[in-house]
Structure formats: C-alpha cells, structure tokens
Amino acid sequence: MALSVDDGDPDTLAMACNISTWMVGDCESTIEMADRAVALNPNSYFAWYSRGYAYLKLAGLPEEGVRSFERAIRMNPVDPQLLHLFAGMGQALVELRRFDEAILAGKKALRQRPDYTPAYRCRAAAFAHLGRDAEAREAAARLLEADPAFTISGFIARGGQSKAKLLIEGLSKAGLPE
DSSP, X not given: OHHHHOTTOHHHHHHHHXXXXXXXXXXXXXXXXXXXXXXXXXXXXXXXXXXXXXXXXXXXXXXXHHHHHXXXXXXXXXXXXXXXXXXXXXXXXXXXXXXXXXXXXXXXXHHHOTTXXXXXXXXXXXXXXXXXXXXXXXXHHHHHHHOTTOOHHHHHHTSSOTTOHHHHHHHHHTTOXX
C-alpha cells in the first residue's frame, strides 16, 4: 500500500524490500526495489542494509551482499544495530568460504549483543567448516543456550535459507539438532 502512494521514495522502497526479503520472497521485484532504493539515495544506510539481505537471501549472491553490508557499515559505523549487518556479512562470508572472516564478523556482532543467535550460527558453521570442532561445538552450545528450541529444520522452515547451503551444512557439522 505504501508503494502505491509513493513508489519513488527510497525509504519506502528499502522498507518494502526488507519486508519482501523476509516475508514474501519474490526475488525479481525485491532486487528491483533494492537497486532502485540505492539509486535514488546512495547515502541511505537502510537501503544498503536491505539490499545486502535481498542479494544474500533471495538472489543467492553473497558477494553482492557483502558489498552492500560493507557500504552500510562505512556509512554508519556506530549504529547500535550493526549486529544485524555483521551477522548478514558472516553468513555471506560462510557462503563464500571465507570462514575466518565469517568468524570475525560474528564476533563483532556478539560484542554488541552477547546472546545474538545469528552470530552464533555463522560462527558455528564457519568453525565447523575449518575443522575447529571444539569451537564449533562451543558456538553451537551458546546458540542453544540463547535459543533452546533451535533446530536446523526449524531454521530452514522459517524461510530465506534456500541459498544458504554452506551455512546449513556447517550447522549440521557443528552438531546442532536437525
């Protein structure tokens, strides 16, 4: 409805893109909204944030997700919500097999909120892929402390994970419940 009122407002486009990424899943229109939002306002932190998740989750293009997340972080390096960007970046880095960087991104998110489960997910998967089993199990245990009902199948069922093959594989290797 907001887009029918003004489909040229970058903030409205970014919000619609964000909602579509997490709840609708129409890749083509979501990517179009993301790209339009940043074209209309290349200085919008939220537009780059939304674009990063759209490219990561829907398009399966983690490189483009990382570029968008990095741009958003440079624009607002002290935002109290950076943990979301760091977790998204961590997931993208897992998919790119840049596991050491994914671990660091997760650590940055945890500095802002020590119980942030997306950060533990990317760390558990990255440690598991590196064969650092004790650290993978520790990250998995911390994830389960924060979210005792977590299962990999439940995580997949919540949506937006169809492109997260290496993340899912790493979670399984880390010993998280199926």
